[in-house]
Amino acid sequence: MGGYILKRLVSAVPVLLGITVIVFAIMSLIPGDPATAILGSYATPENVEKLNRDLGLDKPLVQQYFIWIGNMLQGDFGRSFALNRPVLDEVLDRFSATLVLAGAAFVLCAVLGIIAGVISAARQYGWADRAITVAVILGISIPSFFLGMMMILLFAVRLKWLPVSGMYAIYGGGDLPDLLRHLAMPAIALSLVATGVVARLSRAAMLEVLRQDFIRTARAKGVGERRVIWGHALRAAMVSIIPVLGIQAGFVLSGAVYIEIVFQWPGVGRMLVDAILKRDLLLVQGGVVFVAACYVFFNIVVDVAQSLLDPRIRT
Amino acid sequence: MSTFLKLLARNRLAVFGAAVLGAIILLVVITPLLPLPDPNATATADRFKRPFSDGFILGTDHLGRDLFSRLLWGTQLSLAVGLAAALIAGTIGAAIGIVAGYFGGRIDNVIMRAIDMLMAFPYILLALAIVAALGPGLLNALYAVAAVNIPFFARNVRGVTVSIAHKEFVDAARLSGMGHLRIITTEILPNVLPVVVIAMSTTIGWMILETAGLSFLGLGSQPPQADLGSMLGEARAAMITAPHTSIVPGVMILLIVMSVNLLGDGVRDALDPRLRSGALSRPMAATLVRRDETPPEKTDTKAVLSLENLETRFEVGARIYRAVGGVSLAIQPGECVGLIGESGSGKSVTALSVMGLVASPPGVVTGGAVRLNGQDLIGAPYARLRALRGDRVAYIFQDPLSTLHPLYRVGDQLTEAIRVHHRISRDAAHERAVKLLEDVHIPNARARARSYPHELSGGMRQRVAIAMALANEPEVIIADEPTTALDVTVQAQILKLLDNLRRDRGVSILFITHDFGVVGQLCDRVAVMYAGRIVEEGTTAEVLDAPAHPYTKRLIACVPELGAGRRELHAIPGLPPAVDQLPHGCAFAPRCHKATGLCATSDIPLDGRKRKVRCILPEEDVA
Ligand code: SF4
Numbered sequence: 001m002g003g004y005i006l007k008r009l010v011s012a013v014p015v016l017l018g019i020t021v022i023v024f025a026i027m028s029l030i031p032g033d034p035a036t037a038i039l040g041s042y043a044t045p046e047n048v049e050k051l052n053r054d055l056g057l058d059k060p061l062v063q064q065y066f067i068w069i070g071n072m073l074q075g076d077f078g079r080s081f082a083l084n085r086p087v088l089d090e091v092l093d094r095f096s097a098t099l100v101l102a103g104a105a106f107v108l109c110a111v112l113g114i115i116a117g118v119i120s121a122a123r124q125y126g127w128a129d130r131a132i133t134v135a136v137i138l139g140i141s142i143p144s145f146f147l148g149m150m151m152i153l154l155f156a157v158r159l160k161w162l163p164v165s166g167m168y169a170i171y172g173g174g175d176l177p178d179l180l181r182h183l184a185m186p187a188i189a190l191s192l193v194a195t196g197v198v199a200r201l202s203r204a205a206m207l208e209v210l211r212q213d214f215i216r217t218a219r220a221k222g223v224g225e226r227r228v229i230w231g232h233a234l235r236a237a238m239v240s241i242i243p244v245l246g247i248q249a250g251f252v253l254s255g256a257v258y259i260e261i262v263f264q265w266p267g268v269g270r271m272l273v274d275a276i277l278k279r280d281l282l283l284v285q286g287g288v289v290f291v292a293a294c295y296v297f298f299n300i301v302v303d304v305a306q307s308l309l310d311p312r313i314r315t
Numbered sequence: 316m317s318t319f320l321k322l323l324a325r326n327r328l329a330v331f332g333a334a335v336l337g338a339i340i341l342l343v344v345i346t347p348l349l350p351l352p353d354p355n356a357t358a359t360a361d362r363f364k365r366p367f368s369d370g371f372i373l374g375t376d377h378l379g380r381d382l383f384s385r386l387l388w389g390t391q392l393s394l395a396v397g398l399a400a401a402l403i404a405g406t407i408g409a410a411i412g413i414v415a416g417y418f419g420g421r422i423d424n425v426i427m428r429a430i431d432m433l434m435a436f437p438y439i440l441l442a443l444a445i446v447a448a449l450g451p452g453l454l455n456a457l458y459a460v461a462a463v464n465i466p467f468f469a470r471n472v473r474g475v476t477v478s479i480a481h482k483e484f485v486d487a488a489r490l491s492g493m494g495h496l497r498i499i500t501t502e503i504l505p506n507v508l509p510v511v512v513i514a515m516s517t518t519i520g521w522m523i524l525e526t527a528g529l530s531f532l533g534l535g536s537q538p539p540q541a542d543l544g545s546m547l548g549e550a551r552a553a554m555i556t557a558p559h560t561s562i563v564p565g566v567m568i569l570l571i572v573m574s575v576n577l578l579g580d581g582v583r584d585a586l587d588p589r590l591r592s593g594a595l596s597r598p599m600a601a602t603l604v605r606r607d608e609t610p611p612e613k614t615d616t617k618a619v620l621s622l623e624n625l626e627t628r629f630e631v632g633a634r635i636y637r638a639v640g641g642v643s644l645a646i647q648p649g650e651c652v653g654l655i656g657e658s659g660s661g662k663s664v665t666a667l668s669v670m671g672l673v674a675s676p677p678g679v680v681t682g683g684a685v686r687l688n689g690q691d692l693i694g695a696p697y698a699r700l701r702a703l704r705g706d707r708v709a710y711i712f713q714d715p716l717s718t719l720h721p722l723y724r725v726g727d728q729l730t731e732a733i734r735v736h737h738r739i740s741r742d743a744a745h746e747r748a749v750k751l752l753e754d755v756h757i758p759n760a761r762a763r764a765r766s767y768p769h770e771l772s773g774g775m776r777q778r779v780a781i782a783m784a785l786a787n788e789p790e791v792i793i794a795d796e797p798t799t800a801l802d803v804t805v806q807a808q809i810l811k812l813l814d815n816l817r818r819d820r821g822v823s824i825l826f827i828t829h830d831f832g833v834v835g836q837l838c839d840r841v842a843v844m845y846a847g848r849i850v851e852e853g854t855t856a857e858v859l860d861a862p863a864h865p866y867t868k869r870l871i872a873c874v875p876e877l878g879a880g881r882r883e884l885h886a887i888p889g890l891p892p893a894v895d896q897l898p899h900g901c902a903f904a905p906r907c908h909k910a911t912g913l914c915a916t917s918d919i920p921l922d923g924r925k926r927k928v929r930c931i932l933p934e935e936d937v938a
Pocket of ligand 1: 864865866901902903904905907908909910911914919929930931932933
């Protein structure tokens, strides 16, 4: 087991390098003088000179890349000129908020999606299956930002059950119940599409598994139907559901950007959009690399979970 | 093509999607012809008019612009951008995929590595990075969305290309001196196109949504030009006071994406050959029973298990396959009865019908009775059936690799078999499981209990399956070709094990096989099945020495020497009849050398008392 985890960690190194190369390549698409473009409206002569020195922008591209990588490995992601603070500090602050939102949405989509998918498969062509199928179609078609806005209108403005936006109440907030109240709508809005996708794939995976011979064996042993479905069949179906969960995690993590805008959630997605609009490109660059790297590590967790579940791939 | 359209038309949701999408597209196409106000003409006096007021069908927005006009123009823009993104992603992705798949080797390796890297990004994040570099703007948003979708197309197309790049027709083209470019355009491209279409139809909805999303964030279309996303983004500020300005573009996005998704799913289902043969359906907990007549009278009172005129069918659409057509068979306590037949003769379906394990749909038990100690099981409530399964009647199936759960330890699977019928502690059940493994001569039973099925050899797995069948000391074991998947020596060991267990424990066995040699080693009596019916029945010695039915005789004649090696029932000319079109009269007539006109006129009964045969010109006198 330990060996497997180590192997996966080692195999993440080239992926991480690839990510930095891609981000670097995209950023070098920027037309014109890079320092001026990166600084945008903050391009005073001193700033331009400082940036040129920091990133070695006068040097060849390959060398620039290694300077950039070297700096990042030392924890130096550069400096945001718009905010006048180190990129990494800002990203870390914002990322924790995104993690709360995306984490909640991920748990929701995994739990609800799998439950819906299993029920749908077990009751194939029954009314529950039809209802879930229609809900899934609606769920994966509704834009999360539109859904978020409608939820605010209904639950916050009309019914006044939940706060309109933000992560904590400005006065007297800050405790867990306060966070949960603020989290409820954005997490649900963010999870809906992913829930639909998970439900759909879980249904397909369950239908596939339920036709297998070992399900007939379980029934022949006298195992009750509930246990056949939620135990034997779901356990086997998880092998194909877990990779989908990994993909949905990435979807939830990056889709958070819309929800963070709609609900004014102080996360990394909103930070990125602000940074793009202000042309604060070092912040964008650092934020993208950081989030993508976190996602790579999450995928390792997914792979390890997969290997715990399936003894056949553990060796 | 026409079958594709027919399949598509049968999918009601896809038709609905097509209708909605068609209506939207029509509206968008005729937009320039409609007498609409200028979508960008501002009139501050008319701000936030409600729908249907003052001649504004959908009201006005925060600058007093006509929402209906803006909606139509915005829809046009969103659709065009989404479609363009899909076409760009599809074309470039397909090109990359074809190059990687066709040339293979290093090129393939490098390309696929790069694709993997791109796919390591959370999707929208990559689009944001691209927009950040290129700067906000609708065209840049379009490029970004197209770019992040390229890997998906490239990967799918590469897969298909690899699978056809080495087919004969491609090799032939190559040998005939065709250039790479011509081979790709004439041989590869036509095969790849359906995949691109499927991928496009399933992703175009996303692409419309994502470009709208970027516009919503203010990174796509810039004012005064507006697509649906930026309309929604602009309306957000006034969401609470004038919700209609948000709802109008939002609902339109929803309608577009939903209709595209519905249609896309329909296209995929219609093009995907795996789904074409009919939807995947899962078997239910117990076989459906639809028995019109009252079950037949009890005939054999001493039997532990008796099948009486059992009928099981498969109903696939309008076609009916009569897999079991009135089978009667009794098994006495401690007796081993062989049920022998070719594949497709209905012997396995007979075996599975006993405990309601025939997959349904499509299986239905339509008549007869199955009596366990005199109690009818057909139509018994599920709870009763479940309580008897594995407890009084246990099964052993053919291939233990697919019939044991791949992700549970064998010890746990045994423990479970015990615990579903007995309220004992996990530890006690585990001890019993280890004991069972020892009983079936598995060395190192305690350690083996911790193995997963894939870690055991075929023979060991089958021993586990036998141990599982013995777990609750059943009265009857139904063994459905338990040795077929094993090699000859292991087969002999397993048969010996079964024979010993039966003598030690006095359990009755119904042994399903296609191998007369196996029957000779194990069974007291044997019944021969053909086309869903028993054609001959008697003690093993009688049937083997003096087969009465021409079919049995031919079968045994094919077997060179009894009692050794492996024999199969394939040496008779012709094929068994398909069970959805059984001939009138004797089902064997088309292959029978003795057949006369009389054989095909009416149903032939199974005659005789102890020894029975279904033939009007039997080879031996059985009366
Ligand atoms: S009934 Fe006629 S056709 Fe059928 S097996 Fe007997 S002889 Fe052959």
